[in-house]
Amino acid sequence: MPLDHDKDAYPEPPRRTPVVDKQTNLPNPALIATKLFHYAVDLPVTTFRDIMDQLHDRNKSYYYQQKFRRVPELTECKLGDYLCYYEAEMQWRRDHKVDQEIVKIIQERLRACQQREGNSHEQNCAKELQQFVQVAKAYQSRYGDLGAYASARKCLMKQKHRMLEQQKEATQG
Amino acid sequence: MAAMSVLWRGAAFAARLNPFRHGISNGGFLSRTVREADKATVRHGSHGKQMFVIKPSDYYDRRFLRLLKYYILLTGIPVAAFVTYVNVFIGEAELAEIPEGYVPEHWEYYKHPITRWIVRYFYDPPEKDYEKMMALIQIEAEKAEMRLQQLEVRRHMRHRGDGPWFQYETLDKSLIDNSIKSTPDT
Numbered sequence: 066m067p068l069d070h071d072k073d074a075y076p077e078p079p080r081r082t083p084v085v086d087k088q089t090n091l092p093n094p095a096l097i098a099t100k101l102f103h104y105a106v107d108l109p110v111t112t113f114r115d116i117m118d119q120l121h122d123r124n125k126s127y128y129y130q131q132k133f134r135r136v137p138e139l140t141e142c143k144l145g146d147y148l149c150y151y152e153a154e155m156q157w158r159r160d161h162k163v164d165q166e167i168v169k170i171i172q173e174r175l176r177a178c179q180q181r182e183g184n185s186h187e188q189n190c191a192k193e194l195q196q197f198v199q200v201a202k203a204y205q206s207r208y209g210d211l212g213a214y215a216s217a218r219k220c221l222m223k224q225k226h227r228m229l230e231q232q233k234e235a236t237q238g
Numbered sequence: 239m240a241a242m243s244v245l246w247r248g249a250a251f252a253a254r255l256n257p258f259r260h261g262i263s264n265g266g267f268l269s270r271t272v273r274e275a276d277k278a279t280v281r282h283g284s285h286g287k288q289m290f291v292i293k294p295s296d297y298y299d300r301r302f303l304r305l306l307k308y309y310i311l312l313t314g315i316p317v318a319a320f321v322t323y324v325n326v327f328i329g330e331a332e333l334a335e336i337p338e339g340y341v342p343e344h345w346e347y348y349k350h351p352i353t354r355w356i357v358r359y360f361y362d363p364p365e366k367d368y369e370k371m372m373a374l375i376q377i378e379a380e381k382a383e384m385r386l387q388q389l390e391v392r393r394h395m396r397h398r399g400d401g402p403w404f405q406y407e408t409l410d411k412s413l414i415d416n417s418i419k420s421t422p423d424t
Contacts, residue, residue: 121329128331128349129342147379148372155368 074174078181133159139217150217157217164204171200324351 066075087093136156142149175197178190206227211219328351336342344363345354362370395401 117326117329120327124328126331126346126351126354127334128346128354129334129336131347132336145379147375151372151375 075177076181139221154217157220161208161215164208168200168204171197321352 133156136152137149138156139150139153142153171193175190175193178193179186182189207224208215208220209223211223330349330351331346331354333349343358344361344365345358348354348357391401392403395403
């Protein structure tokens with residue numbers, strides 16, 4: 066996990082380091098095993114990582130997240146204004162990608178919760194499950210069956226049909 | 239292999255020595271007659287019996303694999319060494335917030351140093367690509383508009399006949415021979 070992850074979304078279980086209460090003179094095999102692991106695996110890997118970090122710190126460079134300005138959407142474009150259509154289409158594609166990543170993050174949280182709770186995940190993961198169900202339903206209703214050649218126009222038409230259905234239900238119900 | 243064959247032959251010899259196998263032979267205990275006269279225990283000073291194995295030639299297969307490995311590693315090893323050098327000594331970029339008032343260059347949005355180099359020196363910035371696409375769309379939109387206008391203008395000029403198009407050259411009036419019209423009965 067990266068060091069700056071959201072502590073609320075991925076809570077760590079409380080540490081339970083037991084108090085050492087040695088009652089025999091025999092060596093503790095668990096202690097031997099941990100020390101062995103530490104010297105054979107942990108220490109070489111950590112020193113290697115430190116050397117790499119030192120080498121990398123000499124020529125440090127940064128990369129940023131690109132921020133895009135908001136442009137008028139497809140509903141705000143005049144008919145026949147193909148440039149406006151293109152900009153709206155590009156913006157819709159970026160938003161589609163962002164929404165896919167959002168769904169992946171929510172899935173990852175649910176997965177982490179299930180892994181963390183173990184056998185009691187059905188009771189303790191209710192919040193994550195509810196979040197996931199909500200997000201998945203929203204994604205399905207907005208981007209659901211658009212297919213591989215999805216575009217902003219098709220999404221808009223889907224929204225139009227959705228609203229028509231809602232209106233029909235409202236007037237009939 | 240040699241030990242195995244020696245052991246096997248030793249075991250066979252010991253079994254034949256055993257007097258209780260197949261009961262007592264004809265001459266009693268003291269006469270040890272060898273029953274199988276065609277086989278004898280032999281000790282090899284080498285790696286066992288050399289066999290002449292008859293199988294089809296694997297020269298072509300081995301040559302193919304040898305050449306495959308050679309040509310793959312010919313460029314594979316330098317590329318792997320270069321990439322290792324870049325990853326160890328230059329290292330990947332770190333994610334950071336965009337500082338105030340600073341507009342990053344278009345290659346500063348990528349992590350790996352080789353990707354950054356390629357994007358910096360070979361690719362156009364995404365803004366330029368966007369503008370190129372917009373220019374193409376503008377040209378095509380203007381073309382489509384002009385074609386529609388042309389059809390409209392054609393329709394009007396054909397219908398009204400007062401425009402520069404659809405003007406056909408007709409004969410000069412003075413060339414017409416009107417002498418036929420002067421006699422009414424032809």
